[in-house]
Amino acid sequence: MKAALIRYSPLLILAVAWQLISHFELVSSTALPPLTQIGGAWLDLLTSGELEKNAAPSLYRGGVGLLLAIGFGSVLGIAMAWWRPVNVAIGPLVEVFYPIPKSALIPVTVIWLGFGDGSKILLIFLGCMLPVIIGAFNGARSSEQVLVWSARSMGASRLRMIWDVVVPSALPDLLNGIRTALALAFILMVTSELIVAREGLGNLIGFLGANGSYAAMYAVVLTVAFLGFAADRIYQLLMHRALAWRETAAT
Amino acid sequence: MTSDAQIVVDQVSHRYRPPSGREVLALEDVSLSIQNREFVALLGPSGCGKSTLLYMIGGFLPVVAGSILVDGKPVGGPGPDRGVVFQHFALFPWKTVKANVLYGLERTQLPRSEREQRAQSYIDMVGLTGFEDSYPSQLSGGMKQRAAIARTLAFNPQILLMDEPFGALDAQTRSLMQSELLNIWRRTPKTVLFVTHDVQEAVFLAERVAVMSARPGQIKALIDTKFDKTDPHIFKSKAFVDKVDEIWGLVRDEAVKAQASRRQ
Numbered sequence: 001m002k003a004a005l006i007r008y009s010p011l012l013i014l015a016v017a018w019q020l021i022s023h024f025e026l027v028s029s030t031a032l033p034p035l036t037q038i039g040g041a042w043l044d045l046l047t048s049g050e051l052e053k054n055a056a057p058s059l060y061r062g063g064v065g066l067l068l069a070i071g072f073g074s075v076l077g078i079a080m081a082w083w084r085p086v087n088v089a090i091g092p093l094v095e096v097f098y099p100i101p102k103s104a105l106i107p108v109t110v111i112w113l114g115f116g117d118g119s120k121i122l123l124i125f126l127g128c129m130l131p132v133i134i135g136a137f138n139g140a141r142s143s144e145q146v147l148v149w150s151a152r153s154m155g156a157s158r159l160r161m162i163w164d165v166v167v168p169s170a171l172p173d174l175l176n177g178i179r180t181a182l183a184l185a186f187i188l189m190v191t192s193e194l195i196v197a198r199e200g201l202g203n204l205i206g207f208l209g210a211n212g213s214y215a216a217m218y219a220v221v222l223t224v225a226f227l228g229f230a231a232d233r234i235y236q237l238l239m240h241r242a243l244a245w246r247e248t249a250a251t
Numbered sequence: 252m253t254s255d256a257q258i259v260v261d262q263v264s265h266r267y268r269p270p271s272g273r274e275v276l277a278l279e280d281v282s283l284s285i286q287n288r289e290f291v292a293l294l295g296p297s298g299c300g301k302s303t304l305l306y307m308i309g310g311f312l313p314v315v316a317g318s319i320l321v322d323g324k325p326v327g328g329p330g331p332d333r334g335v336v337f338q339h340f341a342l343f344p345w346k347t348v349k350a351n352v353l354y355g356l357e358r359t360q361l362p363r364s365e366r367e368q369r370a371q372s373y374i375d376m377v378g379l380t381g382f383e384d385s386y387p388s389q390l391s392g393g394m395k396q397r398a399a400i401a402r403t404l405a406f407n408p409q410i411l412l413m414d415e416p417f418g419a420l421d422a423q424t425r426s427l428m429q430s431e432l433l434n435i436w437r438r439t440p441k442t443v444l445f446v447t448h449d450v451q452e453a454v455f456l457a458e459r460v461a462v463m464s465a466r467p468g469q470i471k472a473l474i475d476t477k478f479d480k481t482d483p484h485i486f487k488s489k490a491f492v493d494k495v496d497e498i499w500g501l502v503r504d505e506a507v508k509a510q511a512s513r514r515q
Contacts, residue, residue: 146341149311153329154355154406164354168345245345245386 033215042219050204051223058201059227061117062189065124069181073129077136077177078170082162094133102127102184103191110196120197124188128181135177139170172246175239182235186228256284257410257442258308263317264467265303277303279467281317290436290443292457292476294450294502296509300468301446302338302414308444309335309412321410331355334408338415340399342387348374348398349383355406373401377431393424397431404435411443417452429456433480450498454491455480462501465509472501 015035021027022034029037045051079086080094102123109119109126143166151161193202201224208217265278277300285291293301306312308319310329319326321333329335334355342351352370359366374383377397387395396416403411417425433456436443447453453460454476464471476494478485485491 144341146337146339147343149306149309149329150335150337150341150343151354152311153309153331153333153335154402155331155358165343168343171345245388 030212030214033218037215038218038222041213041215042223045216045219051220054199054201054204054220055223055227057117057199058189058193061120061200062124062185064117065121065188066128066181066185068121068125069128069132069185070178072125073132073177073181074136074174076129077133077138077174078140078162078166080133080137081140081170082166090133094130097126098130098134102188103195106192106195109192115196115198120189120192120200123192124185127188128185131177131180131184132174133177135174135180136170139173139177140166142173143169172243175242179232179235179239182231183228186224186231190224255287257287257289257322258283258285258444259318259320260284260304260308261318261320263304263307263314263319265300265307265312265315267303276467278307279469281468281470283461283470283473285442285444288440288442290445290456290458292453292460293444293446293463294453294460294498295448295463295468296465296502296506297448298509299463299465299505301448301463304468305335305412305414305444305446309333331358331406332408333410333412334403334406336396336399336403336411336413336416338418340387340395342395342399342402344387347384347386348379348390348401351387351398352402352405355402359406369405370401373405374398376404376435377401393420393428396420396428400428400432400435404439407439409441411441411445413443413445415446415448418447418449425452432456448502450495450502451486454478454495454498455485460498462498463505465505465512471505474498 018032019035022029022032033041042051076086076090080090081087105123105126106119109123113119113122147165147169148161151165152158156164189200190202190205193200194206195202197203201220205217205220205224208214208220260281260283263278263281264276266274266276268274281300281304283291283304293304295301303312307314308321308326310326310333314326343354346354349370352374353366356366356369361369371383374380377400379394379397379401382390382394382398387398390398396419400416417428420428429452443457445453445456455478458475458477460474460476461470462472462474463469474494474497478488478491478494482488
């Protein structure tokens with residue numbers, strides 16, 4: 001508890017500075033409304049149900065897109081590492097697709113699937129799949145030859161060996177790739193909703209900003225930031241647990 | 252003579268191409284027969300291809316020139332009739348000691364309770380009682396190797412292929428492990444092929460020592476090394492010391508050659 005307090009003290013200092021700056025009107029209060037005012041606006045959004053109503057579709061899109069990306073990305077990445085034809089077929093696609101800013105695809109996915117959930121899910125899926133593929137691929141390639149041999153000599157079939165040796169060997173890199181994808185899911189979720197959507201947290205931010213409700217706009221921005229932070233912390237905790245075998249170094 | 256041999260290596264050569272550079276002839280025309288229940292050490296300077304030969308018998312590397320028969324059948328791929336103990340243990344780091352030992356038993360027809368019992372008895376045998384739930388990263392080098400040996404012995408392979416299994420251990424642990432291995436071999440007779448570059452280890456453990464030449468690896472000599480291994484003073488006995496000296500002479504020439512070829 002005390003350690004956490006010290007660790008996040010820069011955030012606390014920033015919050016105090018923010019409050020002081022807007023309190024003494026060092027910058028205009030429309031550009032930077034006082035935190036107390038933002039807190040009030042947040043409570044209003046919550047009690048009116050506005051926040052929940054928009055958070056639900058956002059989290060749904062982010063969640064589904066990310067889960068699909070994890071599923072397909074892990075299988076593709078591992079397959080690329082172990083079957084040459086898959087690598088030949090998909091490797092170049094990944095290389096070309098990787099540096100494209102995924103937000104540039106927002107209009108494309110909208111043309112394909114319209115303004116609703118589909119286009120957002122597709123965008124998040126495509127964007128998040130790349131770091132997952134790359135993590136799974138690098139991880140699977142790093143599996144040790146002797147472990148592969150070891151499993152084979154104990155009677156494991158080739159497919160069984162992939163599951164028993166290659167997948168766990170890939171896990172550290174794969175889980176790191178998924179962590180990157182998790183952050184990316186939030187980015188793509190808000191960006192896509194900000195540009196074309198009828199609902200969602202990104203849409204709400206855009207709407208409140210356009211209407212001059214800056215305190216409320218900040219409230220939603222900070223909510224998104226907190227959700228992203230919380231998701232990453234929870235994920236790290238789970239990742240730590242999944243890789244416990246690695247971190248128990250001999251004393 | 253080869254009729255009742257369990258492993259027959261006949262005129263095997265092996266070439267490989269390193270990621271960069273020219274093709275290397277690792278083994279040339281190697282022939283070796285190992286009898287059922289025999290303990291043979293494969294001795295040679297590092298880089299002579301002795302591990303390569305072991306991996307070929309294990310079925311990990313393809314036999315292109317010559318032939319390798321195990322129980323009269325050509326070696327195809329790896330299989331549980333040949334248990335392998337690798338130099339660097341090759342334990343699954345994400346599995347506990349017990350789960351590692353159970354792994355080889357999973358594909359046997361034994362019922363679950365039987366497998367559990369078997370795993371436990373081999374863990375007890377190698378002295379790892381109380382470490383069943385430890386991960387390999389929590390064990391010392393000697394303990395890891397004992398876990399690896401328990402894992403291989405547990406599924407009861409007829410043939411044990413051991414690739415410098417004690418190479419990474421400190422002298423004390425190594426000596427304990429050698430005695431333990433001999434005990435196990437005596438209790439559950441198996442055919443053992445043991446790769447090492449340690450002359451004393453080879454003479455102490457094996458009934459026959461195959462001395463390999465520097466690259467390209469060939470069998471330079473086959474030497475009988477049957478002693479009373481239970482004699483606690485064996486290391487000081489004249490017969491033992493003479494045998495070690497004799498083999499040392501053979502190995503030293505090859506080690507010097509290997510050194511020279513590496514400097515080129």
